[in-house]
Amino acid sequence: MQGKTAASRNLASCHICLKLADASLHECPRCGEPLHLRKSNSLQRTLALLVTACVLYIPANILPIMVTDQFGNSTDSTILGGVVLLIDMGSVPIAAIIFIASVMVPLGKLIALFYVCWSVGTGRTTDPRQRTVLYRAAELIGKWSMVDVFVVSILVALVHLTGLLVILPGAAAVAFAGVVIVTIVAAESFDPRMIWDQQDVINE
Amino acid sequence: MATPASAGLVACPSCDLLFDVGGMRHGEKAVCTRCGDFLTRVRDDCFLKLQSYAISGLVSLMIACAFPFLSFESSGLESIMTLPQTAQQLYDQGRPDLAFLVAGFIIVIPAAVLGLLTVLSTCIIRQRYYPWMVPVTRLVFHVQNWSMVEVFFIGVLVSLVKIAHMATVVIGISFWAYGAFALCFVASVGNLDRLQYWNELERLAGLKRAG
Numbered sequence: 001m002q003g004k005t006a007a008s009r010n011l012a013s014c015h016i017c018l019k020l021a022d023a024s025l026h027e028c029p030r031c032g033e034p035l036h037l038r039k040s041n042s043l044q045r046t047l048a049l050l051v052t053a054c055v056l057y058i059p060a061n062i063l064p065i066m067v068t069d070q071f072g073n074s075t076d077s078t079i080l081g082g083v084v085l086l087i088d089m090g091s092v093p094i095a096a097i098i099f100i101a102s103v104m105v106p107l108g109k110l111i112a113l114f115y116v117c118w119s120v121g122t123g124r125t126t127d128p129r130q131r132t133v134l135y136r137a138a139e140l141i142g143k144w145s146m147v148d149v150f151v152v153s154i155l156v157a158l159v160h161l162t163g164l165l166v167i168l169p170g171a172a173a174v175a176f177a178g179v180v181i182v183t184i185v186a187a188e189s190f191d192p193r194m195i196w197d198q199q200d201v202i203n204e
Numbered sequence: 205m206a207t208p209a210s211a212g213l214v215a216c217p218s219c220d221l222l223f224d225v226g227g228m229r230h231g232e233k234a235v236c237t238r239c240g241d242f243l244t245r246v247r248d249d250c251f252l253k254l255q256s257y258a259i260s261g262l263v264s265l266m267i268a269c270a271f272p273f274l275s276f277e278s279s280g281l282e283s284i285m286t287l288p289q290t291a292q293q294l295y296d297q298g299r300p301d302l303a304f305l306v307a308g309f310i311i312v313i314p315a316a317v318l319g320l321l322t323v324l325s326t327c328i329i330r331q332r333y334y335p336w337m338v339p340v341t342r343l344v345f346h347v348q349n350w351s352m353v354e355v356f357f358i359g360v361l362v363s364l365v366k367i368a369h370m371a372t373v374v375i376g377i378s379f380w381a382y383g384a385f386a387l388c389f390v391a392s393v394g395n396l397d398r399l400q401y402w403n404e405l406e407r408l409a410g411l412k413r414a415g
Contacts, residue, residue, distance in 0.1 A: 003238075004222050006215035011222075013215035016345050017402035018244075020213055020222075030406055031342050086366070094365045097358070132218050132239040143352050146309065150290075150352075150359030151366065153306045157293040158276050158285040159367060165278060169299045177305055184349070196219040196239070 005200055007193075012037045039191040047117055049186035050110060056178045057106065064170035066152050071164065078172065079103065079148060102148040102176070105141050109183050112138040113190065120194045128195050135195070139187040145180045149173055214399055216241055225399070244399040251404070254395040255325035258318045261388030265315055268381035274364075278371035287311065287378055309352040314389055317351055320344050321392060333408035341405065348393055353386040 006013050011020045012035050014028040021029050023037045039045075064076035077085065079102050086095035116135050152173050159167040212226025216236040225234050225244055234243040247253075268287050275284040291307035294300075320340055327337060360379065367373060 005220040006222055007220055009222070011215065013217065013220065015217065016342055016398075018214055018217070018399045019402065020215060030402060031338055033342060089369065091365055094362055097362055128219070129239050132241070136218065136241065143349075143355055144358075146352055146355050147359045147362060149302070150306065150310070150356045151363050153290045153294055153302070154274075154285070154360060154363040155367065156297060157289045158274055158283065158363070158373075159370075160283045160285075160293065161276075161278060161281045164281060165370070168297055169294055169302060174299065174302050177302060181305075188349075192218045192239075193220040196221075200220075 005196070007037055007197070008200065015039075038193060038197075039189060042189060042191040042194060043117055043121060045189040046113065046186050049182050049189065050113055050117070053106075053110060053179050053182040053186065056175050056182065057110075060172050060175040060179050063172035063175065065148065065172040065176065066155065066170050067168040069166040069168065076170065079176070082148075098148060098151075101145050105145045106179055106183065109138045109142055109145075109187070113183070113186060116190065116192075116195065120198075123198050125199045128199060131195050132192050135187075135190065135192050142184045142187055143180065145183075146177070149177045149180070214243055216243060245397055246400060247395070247397070250395045250397060250400060251325045251328050254321060254392055255329060257388045257392035257395065258322040258325065261318045261385050261392055262315065262322065264381045264385035264388060265311070265318070268378040268385055269311070271378045271381070272376035273378040273382070274360075274376060275374045276367065276371055277374070284376075287382060309350065310356045313347055314351040314353050314385075317344055317348050318389060318392060321396065328404060328408065331408060331411075333405070333412045337405060338409075341401070344396075345398070348396075351389065351393075353382075353389050357383060357386045 006020055007023075010023045012023040012025070013020055014031060014033055014035055016033040017028060017031040019028055019030040021035060023035075025035050027033065028035045061079055063078070065079050065082065066077050068075045068077065079098075083095050083099045083103075086092075086098065112134050116131050119131055152169055155167045156169050159165055212224050213222050214225050214234075215222055216239060218241040219236060219239040221236060221238050223234065223236070223243060228234065228244070228246045230246055230248045233245040235241070236243055271286070272284045273287050275282060288307075288311070290310070291303045294306060295303035321344060324337060324341060324344070327334065360382075364373060
C-alpha cells in the first residue's frame with residue numbers, strides 16, 4: 001500500500017522538531033522555527049554553494065597546507081604531497097586515511113551532490129531510494145574531511161622547538177576548511193524530498 | 205486546523221511520507237518504509253542517559269583542558285601541547301580564522317551543547333517547563349551537527365603516526381580524557397531523539413498551561 005505524503009495533505013513538517021502543521025503558517029507552532037513545505041530555493045542555493053566549494057578546492061590543493069622548518073630549511077607540503085610522503089615513509093594505512101578523508105570524501109561528496117541536483121533538475125523518476133541513500137551518505141561523511149585540518153593544528157601546536165624543528169600552518173588549510181564548511185552547508189540546503197516529489201505527482 | 209488530526213503522525217524527513225508513530229513502546233524504533241531513513245526511537249530512560257552522559261562528558265572535557273595532551277621530545281628539547289593550545293598556536297602563527305574554527309569545532313560547540321543538554325534534561329527529568337527551553341533546544345539542534353569531537357580524535361591518532369618517527373612522543377592524561385569526552389558526547393547526543401524530545405517538551409508545556 002502506498003501511503004500519503006505530508007505535502008499532499010497540505011501539511012508542512014518542521015525540520016527542527018518534526019511537528020506537522022498547516023502549510024499556510026509561517027512559523028512552527030511548537031518550536032517557532034520558520035516553516036516551509038519544502039526548503040526555499042533549495043536547488044539554486046545548493047548549486048551555488050557547490051560551485052563555491054569547487055573554486056575553493058583549487059587553492060586547497062595547490063597551496064601548501066603545512067610548512068616544516070627544520071634547522072632553518074623550510075619545506076612546503078601540499079595535501080597530495082603529504083600522502084606521497086607518508087607512503088614513502090611506509091605508513092600506508094595512515095596515507096590511506098588521509099587520502100580518503102581529504103581527497104576522496106570531498107570529491108565524492110561534490111559529485112554526489114551535483115548528481116542529485118542534476119537528477120532533480122531534469123525530473124528523473126528512477127531509483128529515488130538509491131538517490132536518497134546517496135544524499136544521506138554525502139551528508140553523513142561531510143565533516144570527516146576536517147581530519148587533515150585538525151592534523152595540521154595538532155602538529156603546529158605540538159612540534160614547536162624553536163630553531164630546531166617548527167611546523168607552521170599553510171594557506172591551503174584555510175581554503176580546505178572552507179571547502180568542508182561550504183559543502184556541509186550545501187548538503188544542509190538540499191531538500192531530499194524533491195527527489196520523491198516527481199513520482200508522487202505521477203502517482204496521484 | 206490540522207493539529208488534532210495529525211497527533212501521532214510524523215512525516216519522513218527524507219521523503220515526506222506520513223507514518224503513525226503513536227503508541228510505540230520502550231525499545232521500539234521506527235524507520236521509513238519507503239526510503240529507509242530513521243524516524244524515531246522510544247526509550248523510557250533517554251533523558252536520564254542524556255543527562256548522565258552530558259555531565260560525564262563535561263567533567264572529562266575539563267580534565268582534558270587542564271593537563272598536557274601530548275609532549276614531544278627531540279635532541280634534549282621538549283615541547284608540551286595542551287588542548288586549548290591547538291587553537292592558540294594557530295592564532296599566534298597568524299591564522300586567527302583557522303584558530304576560531306578549530307576552537308569552535310572541538311571545544312566551544314561541543315561544550316556548549318553538553319552544557320545546555322545538562323540543564324535541559326535536568327528540567328525535563330524534574331518535570332519542569334520554562335518558556336526559554338524552546339529557543340534553547342532549537343539552538344542545540346541547530347549547532348549539534350557542527351561538533352567534530354570524533355573527527356578530531358582521529359586527527360590526533362593520525363598526527364601521532366606522522367611524527368612518531370621524528371622524535372619521542374609521550375601521551376598525556378588529556379589524551380585519554382578527550383577520548384572519554386568524545387565517547388560521552390556521542391552517547392549523549394545519541395540519546396537525543398528529535399521527536400520524543402519535542403513531544404515531551406510539548407506535553408510539559410501543556411501541563412503547565414492547564415495549571
